[in-house]
């Protein structure tokens with residue numbers, strides 16, 4: 001839809017301030033149209049030479065039927081076509097009359113209201129409705145039209161629309177939601193049935209006519225501020241769970257507040273929905289937080305228990321179990337920070353790397369680095385991925401740099417060897433390096449122990465590589481055939497749980513590569529079904 005400024009372009013030289021005034025007027029036309037049960041059109045004169053007017057605003061009432069079925073925005077009319085309009089423009093006062101409606105075989109009543117801004121007439125607002133003969137208006141209609149007439153006089157006087165830009169949300173009340181009118185001293189003159197209901201929700205049952213909202217026991221209403229500031233003020237009133245949005249629009253006459261239009265809307269259900277949505281997000285975060293806490297407790301218990309065992313297989317197994325649990329806790333830690341159930345896997349990596357470095361510090365200080373982006377993924381992918389990566393990084397720091405190169409076929413010693421073995425990149429040599437002395441590394445001294453993790457995401461595919469420059473895999477090793485726990489876990493996670501493929505081979509050290517499909521969270525998957 002064309003904006004007001006676009007409609008004016010090339011047709012008139014209206015200054016910026018006038019355009020803003022007209023924009024605010026069109027913004028308020030919903031209320032004016034509903035109050036008058038009529039279509040409203042806003043006309044701006046076209047600059048000479050051709051003259052005439054262009055329609056820059058069209059609003060239909062929600063309280064009544066519309067007169068104009070067609071879209072009139074941008075339509076140009078000549079002075080002869082709309083003589084009432086031209087008269088109102090040149091006289092600067094309201095002109096009324098009956099006109100035939102070309103598209104229908106009926107007549108319409110048209111009221112032309114000149115729009116004044118800082119003393120100048122800048123546009124004409126017309127109220128147009130089918131002529132209804134023989135139908136008597138009820139009280140509600142009379143009150144609404146009465147308010148419209150007062151606001152129309154404000155338009156002519158240049159006091160409506162108000163100079164302030166009131167940011168109105170889609171929740172702001174409209175005429176259909178509930179209307180009250182106040183007199184010049186803020187007492188209720190009229191209340192529509194919906195407004196009465198809203199007051200009931202706020203606990204007010206006594207007769208309301210003739211009383212002010214404050215006398216009815218409502219504190220903090222927008223009425224005093226609106227009367228004082230001569231501009232509309234909105235406020236949300238609450239009583240327990242009930243929430244009612246109140247907007248007070250003062251009606252001015254010759255610089256004095258002579259009354260007010262108060263629009264009210266029961267927004268209790270909207271607020272309840274907001275609270276539910278907010279509550280659900282908070283609850284999801286809380287659950288992740290608790291899962292993380294519980295996993296950390298389990299991991300601490302395992303650590304305590306491991307410490308009580310003498311060094312050896314049993315203790316080693318418990319320490320491994322402790323790290324596996326901790327790698328899952330890391331994922332929940334990240335999930336508990338946000339309300340989404342997606343995680344950026346690169347946020348998880350630093351914790352996993354730190355765990356591997358801690359382990360290597362004890363044996364061989366290998367440098368663990370990473371590169372690339374894994375992107376976002378659901379928790380159901382991130383968790384097995386974290387466990388698998390943890391396992392592979394641990395293996396690299398644990399096994400790659402302790403065995404003598406060229407080790408033939410058997411499992412290397414789990415512990416650091418310092419017996420008669422030649423000085424390789426063993427623990428002893430590196431402790432020396434840590435202390436800042438130059439230590440001979442033996443035949444492999446050019447190689448600093450390094451582990452590198454590369455991640456690469458293409459669409460829904462994630463490729464991961466864990467590469468070290470250590471001793472390489474034992475001869476005859478195959479990932480398919482291995483029965484040891486750590487790599488069996490990795491194989492199971494990659495092949496079965498993640499539905500990917502994995503390979504391990506020697507290339508100046510050990511290289512592990514796997515590719516897995518990375519779908520988004522369960523929620524997205526459900527949405528796709």
Ligand SMILES: Nc1ncnc2c1ncn2[C@@H]1O[C@H](COP(=O)(O)OP(=O)(O)O)[C@@H](O)[C@H]1O
Nearest residue numbers: 395396399400411472473484485486487488510
């Ligand atoms: N990066 C690596 N460098 C050298 N050897 C490795 C590497 N990764 C795994 N291995 C070998 O594979 C074996 C099986 O690993 P794994 O299943 O994790 O069991 P564990 O770590 O408990 O020994 C290890 O004992 C080791 O011999």
Ligand SMILES: [Mg+2]
Nearest residue numbers: 391395486487
């Ligand atoms: Mg292992």
